[in-house]
Amino acid sequence: MPKVLAIANQKGGVGKTTTAVNLSASLAASGKKVLLIDSDPQANTSSSYGVRGSNEIPTFYDVLLGKVSVKDSAISSPPHGLFLVPSTPDLVAAEVELLKIESRESVLRKILTRDCDSYNYIIIDCPPSLGILTINALTAADTVIIPLQCEYFALEGLSQLLYTIRIIKAKFNPGLLIEGILLTMFDRRNKLSFSVAKDVKKHFAKKVFRTIIPRNVRLSESPSHGKPVLLYDQKCPGALAYLKLAKELIAREEK
Amino acid sequence: MPKVLAIANQKGGVGKTTTAVNLSASLAASGKKVLLIDSDPQANTSSSYGVRGSNEIPTFYDVLLGKVSVKDSAISSPPHGLFLVPSTPDLVAAEVELLKIESRESVLRKILTRDCDSYNYIIIDCPPSLGILTINALTAADTVIIPLQCEYFALEGLSQLLYTIRIIKAKFNPGLLIEGILLTMFDRRNKLSFSVAKDVKKHFAKKVFRTIIPRNVRLSESPSHGKPVLLYDQKCPGALAYLKLAKELIAREEK
């Protein structure tokens, strides 16, 4: 059985997509078989791999509504071992469709119990909201990675997200755990980064990943080349940080 | 009649709240009377003015559901001339309530036609989604300011937002116009900023504000002091840029 990880935080622009894209690539580069699901109608994860959805290829929208299986929608993409279920902005319509279904929160969870055994990891990129797409990801997930930008508003949103995770755990997914809080866009030149990091470690010590993702322009350049940063500039600080995160994650599994 | 401006972009973390907070303060400092509405359940605009919603004070949720008037919920806050209708995360519940109402898209528009004549400007901060709260803001607005981070994903989301604005204009608000695209977090050290700015100006020349907001750490520090940047560090590049934006906006009205 694969390990299912949701990358979630309703605060916008904190590095959810950047983490989903680059963690999945780093896990694949470490020899794992990874399924990456773009569950955000912005479809930034898809475009980060150079995939622009069109009517010809099946998307996550089709998978959610049972028209296509995961197997038939997953696209293999470099690095070796990485498979992507892409999205387009039409995914917004799935939100409306899902709300009509009886146990709408568990639709994805049921889908991922079928024909996914060959994967080691399934990673789900979420939109910046706590709507039905994020709820489906949290209900399907074993654990949640919470990217947290080292900025003031980030701390404010955290309690809201932790509250939502507790509700999902109580109602739909009793096994749901927090994999960790990932500090992102850490800027050594800026004292705000240090003070937010200190605050987070004070309140959530055990939950914070040892790996910290630095602010690194190569991470924001690589999507325009349709590649994860590992394949764009493998020696840059951003690529090294996400490789380190992958190793930290794998080491936890092997304990 | 006040001019109603929605600050909208479904892409997360692009500077919607920072623009709503600091443009409204700069307009007030330029002698205008401004009503700032926090229409995002993250309530970052409210906390930027040091207002943490509680059960004792009326919020935008109460206004939307007709329990309280704008007049009775607006809190005056420095600088002189600025009034805030605050929010709390409970605003999420208003999304569910609104969906039950007949002409749910125009609820805010109707509310703002009453007892708002004394304001020069009404500014509405939107959440990072194109859901019912953003649709209400776009239906109530005269114009929309689109903050656009100088990053690759920003351009991708723009066509989606422009498409939504066209639909709102056709269905609910024929007078809706784009006030302008505001380039935010522009970093002179980073060539990606220059290439995104060039692209945007190429495609939307007339619509791009002359004022560009630089990346400036003082803008992300001021919310933790509960003040707009103008009252935190009035000589910093961020404060000067938002003052310039206010002047650019006022000059357009006076033409």
Ligand SMILES: Nc1ncnc2c1ncn2[C@@H]1O[C@H](COP(=O)(O)OP(=O)(O)OP(=O)(O)O)[C@@H](O)[C@H]1O
């Ligand atoms: N460590 C980093 N260093 C520099 N830029 C970064 C870093 N991480 C992300 N970015 C850039 O910051 C912006 C926001 O990141 P990203 O889009 O991954 O966040 P998100 O949480 O997925 O946003 P949304 O809430 O809209 O889904 C993007 O333009 C991205 O390229």
Ligand SMILES: Nc1ncnc2c1ncn2[C@@H]1O[C@H](COP(=O)(O)OP(=O)(O)OP(=O)(O)O)[C@@H](O)[C@H]1O
């Ligand atoms: N020009 C700037 N320079 C430096 N930091 C900035 C600037 N503008 C915004 N920020 C910071 O970047 C982060 C994102 O900005 P902000 O929260 O205003 O975006 P938003 O679009 O309102 O996000 P959301 O989509 O979550 O509502 C915040 O931490 C903010 O303090």
Ligand SMILES: [Mg+2]
């Ligand atoms: Mg994203």
Ligand SMILES: [Mg+2]
């Ligand atoms: Mg905001």
